[in-house]
Amino acid sequence: MKHTLALAAALLATFSAHADSGRAMPAQVPKAYTQECAACHVAYPPGMLPAASWRRVMTGLDKHYGTDASLDAATVTQLSTWLQTHAGTYKRVSTEPPEDRITRSPWFERKxxxxxxxxxxxxxxxxxxxxxxxxxxxxxxxxxxxxxxxxxxxxxxxxxxxxx
Structure with a gap:
């Protein structure tokens, strides 16, 4: 019974993360994501980019849009895994935006x-x-x-x- 409740809670968290077209922030956000990413810009909900874009962002932190945002290997692994798990999979983010920039995505530009x-x-x-x-x-x-x-x-x- 305990495992069933835990599984149901995990599924609910996953589905609720995508309930707002992926814009909603997942319930469990790694502290490093908030500390590191929000230091320069909004810590974007991971559903705003597809997995391939997040993969490139995380492997290019040494030249992150003109800034060196390098992190230690353990933090990169933790954040990469979390971003991949919660990446956008719905129609709005199915196309990788130019330079993997959320602000260059067709939906952002349209809005x-x-x-x-x-x-x-x-x-x-x-x-x-x-x-x-x-x-x-x-x-x-x-x-x-x-x-x-x-x-x-x-x-x-x-x-x-x-x-x-």
Missing amino acids: HRQVDPAVWKLPSVKSPAQCAACHTGAEQGDFDDDRLRLPAGLSAQQQRAWRD
Whole structure:
């Protein structure tokens, strides 16, 4: 009975991780993932990229988008395994984005197509990778459009466009 309950809980956690199209953060997040990845950008829910992309990201940490994000071998193994386990497998992430960048994926570009390019350069935003600048629940994998906030520094015109 105890094993059945544990298996049911594990399956529920797996299914709930994919219930929000893979955007939701899995229930069990390795501490190293939050500490290391969130030091520079949102610790993205692993379902936002396919397994092949995560594999390349983790094997290229010494040149991680222009930065040396190298980690010790044990941490790389732990995080790689976790990312592979929770990688996106649904239609939206079936295509590996250019340079394995979430922000270059077709769905990301479609969702953000009306964002003025100048907004990404605001000091309060810095880049498309800084999801938390606008998405209040980004740290938990909540990117619901109903919970957006205007980033600081928007011009009057950008504010009007935002509200439209």
